[in-house]
Amino acid sequence: MEEEALTTAWFVERVYRWFTLMTSRYIGTAMSMFKQDAHDEAVAFLREFMEIFAHVSIKSNRRDQFKPVQAGVLISTSALQIQHQLLSVHKFKFVLLCRLTQDALENLFSCIRSRHPVPRALEFKLMLRLIMLSQFFKPSRKGSYDIDDSVDLLEFVEMKKAAQKNSVEAAEVELLTDSLLDDDAPPLDDVQMESLVYVAGYVTHSVSKKFKLCDTCRQCLQAEPVEQNEQLLKLKSYRSLSQPNPLTRPSGHVVSLLQHADSVFRAHEHDALTVSLASLTNAALDKCQLANSFPHCHDLQKRLTQAFLMLRLRITLRKLQQGKDCKGKMWIEKCWNEGSCLSDSLVC
Structure with missing residues (x-):
């Protein structure tokens, strides 16, 4: 196997593991202090991944440029600071890093754009108000969306006196x-x-x-x-x-x-x-x-x-x-x- 293929395989494996940790939806891939060794290994890997993407060279017209994908990886992986605060200070049992990404925002936008792909300002406002008041989401059929049962956009006022x-x-x-x-x-x-x-x-x-x-x-x-x-x-x-x-x-x-x-x-x-x-x-x-x-x-x-x-x-x-x-x-x-x-x- 050529050396370039091994390099590509190594890079793909790193990206796959990073994506698994950042989109964790189950306890098995969540950040938790129950298994200290696994937690420390995951934190070390994410910090190493940030270093790799911060110094990776993506050339355009033979000149190095800092691409938006690099900024996105660094911003997303900065959730490490939040998980440390939640686990160490607030004593959370585990933290699902998927809750700290923009997936919920993207799912909301997919619901808003379900009728009009490019809504006007008034249409956006009306759809946003309707979705937030009803708390009812219908996933888009044109994308890989799924219903999330455990997240709400706003807290309901307690109705039971x-x-x-x-x-x-x-x-x-x-x-x-x-x-x-x-x-x-x-x-x-x-x-x-x-x-x-x-x-x-x-x-x-x-x-x-x-x-x-x-x-x-x-x-x-x-x-x-x-x-x-x-x-x-x-x-x-x-x-x-x-x-x-x-x-x-x-x-x-x-x-x-x-x-x-x-x-x-x-x-x-x-x-x-x-x-x-x-x-x-x-x-x-x-x-x-x-x-x-x-x-x-x-x-x-x-x-x-x-x-x-x-x-x-x-x-x-x-x-x-x-x-x-x-x-x-x-x-x-x-x-x-x-x-x-x-x-x-x-x-x-």
């Missing part, structure tokens, strides 16, 4: 003791079961991709895939019947679990403003007698139920927004607050 808190707590306790386990929701018909199987495949794929699962958990998700009510799943694959389906086929016990969770949610959908996501999750798990069908090593049953109920909250939110319901703002606040708490609890 002291009297309302007491009534909400009393209502939640009453629901937990009496009605959450009483399933009055009608059974799903064949068309609704088609949709549930499709959503179950999405939830299965999302959980297996988001969390680091063991081989036992992954085998449980793939064992005995459902063979009924999968016409919508085949249709959504946009493939001929002779070709393999690229979409995830959920297992039978996953569909049964989410069917019980959906039944609990539909029975108390009108009370969802006064019942927390954790209460609905516990009620769904108590009602479903499938404890022996799932491994207990990574709490797979609870993660699947939480992800499904969070998705049901988002679907209900979209319906309320389209219908311009007067309770839409309360639903928006609840849905995003539940999503933030869910992400924090599962990550931490």
Whole structure:
């Protein structure tokens, strides 16, 4: 292999590791004092990378020029000072460096430019106000964007006053003791079961991709895939019947679990403003007698139920927004607050 190829491979490997650290979204790549050696190694690497980019020579017309990419790398990597302050002074358990980049700003701009690629000043102002008040983001289909459940643009004013808190707590306790386990929701018909199987495949794929699962958990998700009510799943694959389906086929016990969770949610959908996501999750798990069908090593049953109920909250939110319901703002606040708490609890 030529020497130039080895140099290029070394440079690409350095850039890849820098990008992994600077866009860390999981504890495995976060800056933390739990593993002091790994933290010190990451800090030393980032400082070395800054030195490399500060002195790298990028020629244009045979003259050295300091390019914007160099300034961007130096500015982004200056987050090392912030992470040191958060870990050492404020005693944070870990810091995700992706929260210190401009990704959130770029995602916001992609939402603003969704209707008009080059908005005028008034259009920009109206779209920005709409997005900040609703806290509802829709990722762009033309780019590699994804929904971030754990970040908000502004803090909501606390809507629950002291009297309302007491009534909400009393209502939640009453629901937990009496009605959450009483399933009055009608059974799903064949068309609704088609949709549930499709959503179950999405939830299965999302959980297996988001969390680091063991081989036992992954085998449980793939064992005995459902063979009924999968016409919508085949249709959504946009493939001929002779070709393999690229979409995830959920297992039978996953569909049964989410069917019980959906039944609990539909029975108390009108009370969802006064019942927390954790209460609905516990009620769904108590009602479903499938404890022996799932491994207990990574709490797979609870993660699947939480992800499904969070998705049901988002679907209900979209319906309320389209219908311009007067309770839409309360639903928006609840849905995003539940999503933030869910992400924090599962990550931490």
